[in-house]
Amino acid sequence: MAKKVTKKVTKKETKKEKIDKSKKLIQALKNHGAQIYEDLENGEFPKFSIPNRSISNIIYDKKLRQYVLGTNASLRSARNSSQLRSFTQLLWLAFFANKLTHEKKSSTLRDVYYSSQAFAVDFEDQQESDNIIVDLEAVLSQPREDFFVFPEERSSIFGDLTIEYTIPGYEGKTQNLSSHPDGYAIGPSMTSAQLTDTSAEMVIAIEKGGLFTRFVEEQVDKKFKSIIINTGGQAPRSTRTLLKRLHDELGLPVVILTDGDVYGEHIAMVIKSGSANAAHLRELTVPDAKWMGVWATDIDKFKLPTIPMTESDIKRCYDLLKDPRYEEGLWKRELEVFIKIKRKAELEAFSKYGLTNITEKYLPKKLEESKSF
Amino acid sequence: MAKKVTKKVTKKETKKEKIDKSKKLIQALKNHGAQIYEDLENGEFPKFSIPNRSISNIIYDKKLRQYVLGTNASLRSARNSSQLRSFTQLLWLAFFANKLTHEKKSSTLRDVYYSSQAFAVDFEDQQESDNIIVDLEAVLSQPREDFFVFPEERSSIFGDLTIEYTIPGYEGKTQNLSSHPDGYAIGPSMTSAQLTDTSAEMVIAIEKGGLFTRFVEEQVDKKFKSIIINTGGQAPRSTRTLLKRLHDELGLPVVILTDGDVYGEHIAMVIKSGSANAAHLRELTVPDAKWMGVWATDIDKFKLPTIPMTESDIKRCYDLLKDPRYEEGLWKRELEVFIKIKRKAELEAFSKYGLTNITEKYLPKKLEESKSF
Numbered sequence: 001m002a003k004k005v006t007k008k009v010t011k012k013e014t015k016k017e018k019i020d021k022s023k024k025l026i027q028a029l030k031n032h033g034a035q036i037y038e039d040l041e042n043g044e045f046p047k048f049s050i051p052n053r054s055i056s057n058i059i060y061d062k063k064l065r066q067y068v069l070g071t072n073a074s075l076r077s078a079r080n081s082s083q084l085r086s087f088t089q090l091l092w093l094a095f096f097a098n099k100l101t102h103e104k105k106s107s108t109l110r111d112v113y114y115s116s117q118a119f120a121v122d123f124e125d126q127q128e129s130d131n132i133i134v135d136l137e138a139v140l141s142q143p144r145e146d147f148f149v150f151p152e153e154r155s156s157i158f159g160d161l162t163i164e165y166t167i168p169g170y171e172g173k174t175q176n177l178s179s180h181p182d183g184y185a186i187g188p189s190m191t192s193a194q195l196t197d198t199s200a201e202m203v204i205a206i207e208k209g210g211l212f213t214r215f216v217e218e219q220v221d222k223k224f225k226s227i228i229i230n231t232g233g234q235a236p237r238s239t240r241t242l243l244k245r246l247h248d249e250l251g252l253p254v255v256i257l258t259d260g261d262v263y264g265e266h267i268a269m270v271i272k273s274g275s276a277n278a279a280h281l282r283e284l285t286v287p288d289a290k291w292m293g294v295w296a297t298d299i300d301k302f303k304l305p306t307i308p309m310t311e312s313d314i315k316r317c318y319d320l321l322k323d324p325r326y327e328e329g330l331w332k333r334e335l336e337v338f339i340k341i342k343r344k345a346e347l348e349a350f351s352k353y354g355l356t357n358i359t360e361k362y363l364p365k366k367l368e369e370s371k372s373f
Numbered sequence: 374m375a376k377k378v379t380k381k382v383t384k385k386e387t388k389k390e391k392i393d394k395s396k397k398l399i400q401a402l403k404n405h406g407a408q409i410y411e412d413l414e415n416g417e418f419p420k421f422s423i424p425n426r427s428i429s430n431i432i433y434d435k436k437l438r439q440y441v442l443g444t445n446a447s448l449r450s451a452r453n454s455s456q457l458r459s460f461t462q463l464l465w466l467a468f469f470a471n472k473l474t475h476e477k478k479s480s481t482l483r484d485v486y487y488s489s490q491a492f493a494v495d496f497e498d499q500q501e502s503d504n505i506i507v508d509l510e511a512v513l514s515q516p517r518e519d520f521f522v523f524p525e526e527r528s529s530i531f532g533d534l535t536i537e538y539t540i541p542g543y544e545g546k547t548q549n550l551s552s553h554p555d556g557y558a559i560g561p562s563m564t565s566a567q568l569t570d571t572s573a574e575m576v577i578a579i580e581k582g583g584l585f586t587r588f589v590e591e592q593v594d595k596k597f598k599s600i601i602i603n604t605g606g607q608a609p610r611s612t613r614t615l616l617k618r619l620h621d622e623l624g625l626p627v628v629i630l631t632d633g634d635v636y637g638e639h640i641a642m643v644i645k646s647g648s649a650n651a652a653h654l655r656e657l658t659v660p661d662a663k664w665m666g667v668w669a670t671d672i673d674k675f676k677l678p679t680i681p682m683t684e685s686d687i688k689r690c691y692d693l694l695k696d697p698r699y700e701e702g703l704w705k706r707e708l709e710v711f712i713k714i715k716r717k718a719e720l721e722a723f724s725k726y727g728l729t730n731i732t733e734k735y736l737p738k739k740l741e742e743s744k745s746f
Contacts, residue, residue: 105590105728108583114724117678154529154582154605156558167554169592175553181543182560185529187586189554209527210481213560217478219542232527305490351487355478 021146022101028140029098036091045079048090051138051280058279060324065272065287067279069138076135085122089132090139092121097136097147104168106148106188109133138280145191145238155239156183156209158216159200159227161246163193181216183230191238195249201225203246205289207233207258207267211347211358218359224367227252234267240284243271247286254286255370257363260294260304261344262316265334273325290373291330292366296337299345302362305352306343314339330373394519395474401513402471409464418452421463424511424653431652433697438645438660440652442511449508458495462505463512465494470509470520477541479521479561482506511653518564518611528612529556529582531589532573532600534619536566554589556603564611568622574598576619578662580606580631580640584720584731591732597740600625607640613657616644620659627659628743630736633667633677634717635689638707646698663746664703665739669710672718675735678725679716687712703746 032048039046051057052072061068076083076090096115100107107115113129116122123129133144144150161177167189174196177184184190204226206212212230215221221228227246231239246252256271258264268291274284299306317335320326326335338344350358405421412419424430425445434441449460469488473480480488486502489495496502506517517523534550540562547569550557557563577599579585585603588594594601600619604612619625629644631637641664647657672679690712693699699708711717723731 106586107724107728108721110719110721111583111724111728114678114719114721115728117725118727150583150586154527154556154603156527165554167590170554173552179546180548180553180557181538181540181562182558183527184553185555185558187555187582209560210484210523213479213523217540230527305487346483346487348481348483348487351480351484352490354491355480355484355488 025101025140025142025146026098029094032094045077047075047077048139049073050076050135053138053280058276066274066285067276069280089121090135092116092119093132093136100148106150108150112149143281143283145241150188150238151236154185155232155236156185156230158183159221160198161200161227162197164196165189165193167192178221183212186239186242191241195245198250200227200252203227203229203252203254205229205231205243205254205256205271207231207264208347215359218356220359235271237284240271244283244286254289255292256289257292259346260296260299262313262338269325290370292370294345294347296334296341304345304349306345309342309344398474398513398515398519402467405467418450420448420450421512422446423449423508426511426653431649439647439658440649442653462494463508465489465492466505466509473521479523481523485522516654516656518614523561523611524609527558528605528609529558529603531556532594533571534573534600535570537569538562538566540565551594556585559612559615564614568618571623573600573625576600576602576625576627578602578604578616578627578629578644580604580637581720588732591729593732608644610657613644617656617659627662628665629662630665632719633669633672635686635711639693642698663743665743667718667720669707669714677718677722679718682715682717
């Protein structure tokens with residue numbers, strides 16, 4: 001039997017990091033607020049400098065292996081009457097973010113939209129308030145989760161990982177994530193927890209809940225010393241944050257298992273290198289993450305039952321080929337095979353060879369292979 | 374301080390019930406199999422008798438307060454060449470259900486579709502295999518969850534409830550569901566667990582994850598002695614099963630909180646009395662469950678910000694008015710108000726009055742009111 005390797009993280013370090021993050025955020029908000037006051041006292045129109053998020057300022061950084069914003073920024077000033085509305089909205093949001101962070105109360109994108117109405121701050125619709133939230137992220141270079149604005153989606157996690165909560169009422173309480181086989185929801189308390197202890201040697205992210213359950217039942221966590229994460233389709237940002245933390249703080253490699261289609265390939269890519277939408281943030285990517293499958297080339301290799309690709313599937317392949325991240329290697333090769341075979345296969349397709357075929361045959365083979373790419 | 378009332382359920386009873394359920398299912402499958410052999414030995418064509426699930430055989434049972442199937446049944450026989458295909462499919466599924474139940478391996482609707490291919494049983498698409506699964510449910514009068522076929526959707530639960538797992542590898546292990554504030558996923562291990570202990574006096578089901586998190590943060594579980602469930606929109610069947618068990622086994626009243634629109638009203642109705650689609654089952658309803666809000670009449674009463682209803686929202690109201698369950702009382706009244714005001718309001722709309730308005734003002738008021746309807 002293999003020796004159990006336990007990784008223990010120095011608690012003080014992560015705790016400090018967490019506190020620093022909140023402190024850093026509140027300090028940044030304070031600085032921006034002080035600047036506004038200063039402008040007013042000097043008889044000037046108050047303003048924000050906002051990094052430009054338009055396509056022309058989004059650059060793929062090959063060294064960082066993710067999209068980043070260029071150096072262009074624009075001024076949003078109360079002097080310009082056409083900017084007065086969005087200036088006020090942003091100022092209010094900074095105030096509200098400060099309030100949420102101080103009170104440690106989580107909210108959603110939808111909540112922010114409605115909360116603004118209490119202050120007679122007018123947003124046409126949620127699209128408008130969502131945009132201002134992204135502006136504030138760009139101004140602060142911190143994701144909205146840091147100021148307690150969360151999405152609706154949930155995904156879940158299972159495996160031998162002990163966490164220690166930091167949210168009010170739960171500080172210092174610990175939880176081992178191998179004790180509920182249906183999985184633990186990944187929400188504010190999970191992403192803000194300290195990751196204190198694990199015997200796992202890798203993280204396996206899976207696109208689908210049904211497979212997640214299969215993996216738990218087949219004890220993939222024990223057999224492959226892994227933490228299993230159900231991304232529930234495209235991984236929500238809080239899940240990507242957690243994946244990054246598992247990689248960076250615990251040094252765990254991350255492998256990704258998706259359906260064998262262009263959307264699956266892109267789910268893996270977004271975990272690895274982010275989306276252009278979040279080019280203004282750097283906390284959501286795991287550049288070393290590996291897409292383990294299902295590859296287009298696996299379809300033939302493992303004789304999987306397939307479904308024909310639709311016109312829009314094929315168009316999506318051609319679109320991605322123009323993305324700099326798909327310009328070479330595995331990513332390009334697999335897209336080209338999809339285009340050639342015009343067929344796709346789901347994770348459940350392995351069930352043709354028995355329910356445990358995916359965990360007993362496919363997974364070990366691909367894990368072995370993944371050491372070399 | 375109020376005295377903590379703890380409900381303890383006799384373990385042996387629920388365990389016995391659970392075992393009986395699996396035994397009952399396996400026995401029923403065995404009987405059907407034996408009948409097929411007998412037919413063959415007698416030189417007859419083998420057959421199944423399948424309760425008719427067409428609209429004409431779906432009746433609203435006012436006493437049971439749910440849809441049920443009438444007494445019409447049809448014979449599916451190997452004699453009839455047009456039925457040979459669906460007869461074979463059903464026979465295979467019965468074999469596969471038996472295998473899953475014996476091995477306690479969970480699968481999904483999608484898995485069943487692919488698994489059939491290992492046996493050269495042909496399904497055109499998943500729609501066809503889904504239909505056969507419903508046929509088998511009707512034949513057995515047991516939901517597919519009993520033979521380990523689960524959906525993809527997940528919802529989650531939080532509160533002072535201790536469960537004891539019955540799935541392999543976890544038998545006898547207990548879990549208290551108040552220890553992970555992001556919630557525990559409701560999957561096979563949760564729905565099959567014994568519900569052993571709780572101090573809660575009610576269950577609050579909420580339509581949205583964001584509100585679920587709010588309720589946990591505001592300690593609604595403690596302040597209102599409740600178990601909180603996030604249905605994630607329309608409640609998945611496994612969640613409805615759990616709601617029923619919390620009501621029936623622990624005697625807990627169930628209240629439901631949805632968006633203030635016709636879809637929210639129907640989410641509550643489906644938890645209460647099921648859907649016509651599941652008229653062949655009786656294990657998924659909580660007839661005593663109460664829809665606490667957001668009512669159409671609450672919109673004006675609580676001065677909520679609203680969104681205009683679309684044409685299709687309004688059409689949906691008129692459609693539901695034809696449903697026998699919406700013929701009277703609260704259900705009819707609220708639909709009529711929606712039609713009159715042509716506006717709807719979401720749960721997040723309360724944020725206009727502060728993030729805690731919903732838990733501090735609305736919830737206590739409606740809980741008090743709900744005692745009288």
